[in-house]
């Protein structure tokens with residue numbers, strides 16, 4: 185298969201990750217050993233929460249977080265502008281997604297729309313910090329608290345502790361926060377996820393739910409089964425993933441420094457273009473750097489994507505509106521802002537290995553496209 189010369193996402197794995205994996209091989213633990221616990225402690229610390237449960241994907245994290253929030257049979261207020269995983273997690277829990285429109289500036293759930301969709305069956309609000317940029321959490325928190333609704337944060341587009349809202353880490357403001365460490369993230373554990381929270385009682389419960397419903401005792405990595413009290417899942421994170429995740433967390437300051445420099449270079453290079461707009465942050469947010477989303481005006485996203493591809497630049501075009509997917513037809517209503525933004529967002533190459541000359545090539549290609557008459 186012919187590869188684009190400038191890839192959109194490349195995991196930053198090298199000698200440190202290979203050494204970490206070697207350590208796990210030598211220890212004999214690559215499946216259900218000691219590393220997940222270490223990883224969980226490190227994630228909790230980074231995310232600014234007392235507890236973290238390691239799982240094998242962000243999707244699993246969302247499924248279990250909503251399970252703990254007790255949404256079954258009820259309604260969940262949420263955004264349609266996200267990956268399918270966010271909305272699927274509501275359906276896995278046999279709850280009803282109630283899609284609300286988003287803010288035009290950020291694409292995040294618009295708290296002004298919540299009031300009109302809340303009913304006596306509403307159990308929770310599930311927000312997504314889209315593209316690693318914080319939702320406006322203060323009014324959302326006030327709304328949820330006033331009505332005693334659970335608040336779950338999908339922070340899967342943020343590295344733990346990296347994205348902030350008024351100085352607070354994403355995932356640490358609601359009842360439960362969810363992270364992803366998939367191979368498509370700049371902080372990867374091959375595949376993996378975590379649920380962060382502050383309730384001791386949820387620690388055992390999450391551990392059980394991720395291990396087919398079996399409790400894990402204090403007597404080592406492979407305890408005798410303690411009986412199955414409820415239907416759990418095979419969601420635990422493996423040692424191989426956890427040991428790589430640990431190493432990537434250590435390296436994150438180095439990665440994020442490079443990503444900030446790349447983001448600055450993109451901002452400078454794309455300044456002044458109307459048709460290809462770099463992301464603009466709200467004063468309350470510090471964006472986590474997993475993605476570099478641009479907004480392409482005038483229905484020209486596909487054309488820009490093709491123009492960049494012709495110059496060997498790969499882009500990501502994965503964001504869509506879940507309420508428009510066939511599966512979600514029963515929950516569909518018109519959400520004009522989300523529908524417009526889904527047509528506009530395009531993701532430029534963005535990973536720590538990207539060289540300055542490559543960023544400049546992407547910028548030149550985008551500028552050439554913007555100059556072209558329609």
Ligand SMILES: Cc1ncc(COP(=O)(O)O)c(C=O)c1O
Pocket residue numbers: 240241242243244266267269270312338339340341364365366368376377
């Ligand atoms: C906002 C959001 N939610 C959920 C997920 C699902 O995470 P995973 O792919 O690890 O299951 C992702 C992954 O890209 C995401 O970006």
